[in-house]
Amino acid sequence: MIQDPDRIFAQPLAQVPDFAFNEDVVRVFPDMIKRSVPGYPTIVENLGVLAAQFAQPNSVLYDLGSSLGAVTQALRRHVRTEGCSVIAVDNSAAMVERCREYLNGQNSMFQELLPVEVIEGDILALEFQxxxxxxxxxxxxxxAPQERLALLSRIRQSLLPGGALILSEKLRFNDCEEHELLTDLHIAFKRANGYSDLEIAQKRSAIENVMKPDSLEEHRERLLAAGFSKVVPWFQCLNFASLIALP
Ligand SMILES: C[S@@+](CC[C@H](N)C(=O)[O-])C[C@H]1O[C@@H](n2cnc3c(N)ncnc32)[C@H](O)[C@@H]1O
Ligand SMILES: O=C(O)C(=O)C[C@]1(C(=O)O)C=C[C@@H](O)C=C1
Structure with a gap:
């Protein structure tokens, strides 16, 4: 496994380009996401535990925006339900290529894992099984914010009774004081993980045009509008949270 440390924003850049899941990011991604998202390892591992409770026999488990397949690997570690398979989808060719290598590594280390298919494609154009x-x-x-409701509606339509959508996101907060406090604490989290103020500032301008977080209230309302019957937050660490949405 290639596990380079994330130094992408360490040097001053004349102009900070928009963040993209390209080859440079792929090379450092496991380090980047662990040092940037509070609670990430806990979320990923427990996503497998949760999934095992919702998995129905002879059905598909989707990992949408799978990156290097961390969630797919957790699903395969925890779900033992008969006839299940995992479909991982990502539209970054560099991510998909490395994800396939990692999953081959998992195949060679463990027996009786769920079968997995890794698709390079846009989740907005996916025909859900x-x-x-x-x-x-x-x-x-x-x-894109205007595409989110339609995507969630299509996911809702594909979900079998007893299944679930598990949605993890960075949150923004309608209350300004709460938003500022949790943003400052997230910056402190990144600093404690070895990122400099320059790295934090340049990453922030790189992602601000491409990553648009919603509030918990917006998520809840949109999930209900998409046809989900119940939304249950199961994890929050600072301004990052994970929700279970039931069909
Ligand atoms: C923050 S990463 C996800 C992290 C990953 N799920 C994990 O837990 O390690 C977001 C991923 O979504 C992918 N992505 C963004 N838009 C997409 C789209 N429209 N279709 C498919 N994948 C997309 C990106 O290429 C990137 O790999
Ligand atoms: O909000 C930030 O500062 C982040 O770095 C978050 C975040 C994410 O939530 O996906 C953004 C891009 C990278 O994929 C890793 C982490």
Missing amino acids: PASVVALNFTLQFI
């Missing part, structure tokens, strides 16, 4: 678990782990925030 009947699914019992759909994971959107820090992916919806990168989808």
Whole structure:
């Protein structure tokens, strides 16, 4: 496994380009996401535990915006339900290529893992099969806001009774004081993980045009509008949270 440290924004850049999931990011992604998202390892591992409760026999489990397949690997570690398979989808060719290598590594280390298919494609154009678990782990925030409701509605339509969508996102807060406090604490989290103020500032301007977080209230309302019956937050660490949405 290539696990380079994330130094992408360490040097001053004359102009900070928009953030993209390209080859440079792929090379450092495991380090980047662990040092940037409070609670990420806990969310990923428990996503597998949660999925095992919702997985229905002979159904598909989707990992949408799978990056290097961390969620797919957790699903395969935890779900033992008969006839299930995992479909991981990402539109970054560099991510998909490395994800396939990692999953081959997992195949060679463990027996009796769920079969997995990795698709390079746009989740907005995906034809969903009947699914019992759909994971959107820090992916919806990168989808254009006007596309989010339609995507969630299509996911809702594909979900089998007893299944669930698990949605993890960075949050913004309608209350200014709460927003500022949790943003400052997130910056402190990044600093404690070795990022300099320059790295934090340049990453912030790189993602501000491409990643648009919603509030918990917006998520709840949109999920209900998409046809989900119940929205249950199961994890929050600072301004990052994960929700279970039931069909
Ligand atoms: C923050 S990463 C997700 C992290 C990953 N789920 C994990 O838990 O390690 C967001 C991913 O979504 C992918 N993505 C963004 N828009 C997409 C789209 N329209 N279709 C498919 N993948 C998309 C990006 O390429 C990127 O790999
Ligand atoms: O909000 C930030 O500062 C982040 O770095 C967050 C975030 C994310 O939530 O996906 C953004 C891009 C990278 O994929 C890793 C982390």
